[in-house]
Amino acid sequence: MSQINILLVDDHLLVRNGLRSLLESEPNFTVVGEGTNGQEGVDMTLSLKPDILIIDVRMPVMNGIDAVSELTKLSTETKSIILSMHDSEEYILKAISAGASGYLLKDTNKEEFVKAITSVYNGGKYFSGDTTDAIVKSLINGGATVPQRPTPVSRNEVSKLTKKETEILEFILNGNTNLEIAEKLGKSKRTIETHRFNLMKKLDVKNLVELSKKAQELGF
Structure with missing residues (x-):
């Protein structure tokens, strides 16, 4: 498998540390940067050009959905996965409308997390089980x-x-x-x-x- 470069954007340091540790335990994943809000996510995506952007929903300055929407308008090749603690229909459908390729809940286990990133990297879409119920x-x-x-x-x-x-x-x-x-x-x-x-x-x-x-x- 090719090396997958990932950008993490979350306003909580503890969350980012945990995600980095989880991701870098996989030999084909590399975390190329970390951001603390949606605007940083947009700027860093444009400069670093990661394969995958993993971004939280609720953050200061610019939220994750608006950041993904902005990147979609700019036609970047980076694919976005929303990572959130919210499984509400409103958030999920807004994420899809913004152009996100995936939506995962923060209680997702490592196996599903890795599967989602790999699937999105290969051109697919990935929505964790309970979030797709809202879509249906x-x-x-x-x-x-x-x-x-x-x-x-x-x-x-x-x-x-x-x-x-x-x-x-x-x-x-x-x-x-x-x-x-x-x-x-x-x-x-x-x-x-x-x-x-x-x-x-x-x-x-x-x-x-x-x-x-x-x-x-x-x-x-």
């Missing part, structure tokens, strides 16, 4: 047309799902998080994550936005 909910509330009945192909795809996977899919489409689904079904969060992964694989979708669209096509 927004798409549904946006009034997308749902077919009254599935096509024959749709029936074949639906038949691939187990009863439990279908049940979990309906919970997801109603905006429930993994933890909420686990509590409703009396299962562990890890079990729900496994079911979610399996149903996404069976329906050949890469994220929950695609899952929502596919579910609408299938008549859910």
Whole structure:
């Protein structure tokens, strides 16, 4: 894998230290700089030209979403990942609108963090499980047309799902998080994550936005 140069922007030194330590434990990641607010993030991105910008949402001078929006307008090649403690629909959709390639919560584990950076670096999008629930909910509330009945192909795809996977899919489409689904079904969060992964694989979708669209096509 190529070396991935990363710029960290967060107004808390302790957070930046922790992120730097986590990132530099990976042989292919290099932290090329640190900023403390959105304006510094913009300026340092233009000067350092990192592959990935990891930026917090709420900061002084300029917030992270406005910084990403500014960089998008400037057509920089740096790809941005918003890192936040907020999983509200408003923040997530604003981040997407600004041009962010990813949105991760600050309680994300190392494995998912590394996966997200690698995915975005390779041209993909990455939104952690609970944040994509808000995106799915927004798409549904946006009034997308749902077919009254599935096509024959749709029936074949639906038949691939187990009863439990279908049940979990309906919970997801109603905006429930993994933890909420686990509590409703009396299962562990890890079990729900496994079911979610399996149903996404069976329906050949890469994220929950695609899952929502596919579910609408299938008549859910």
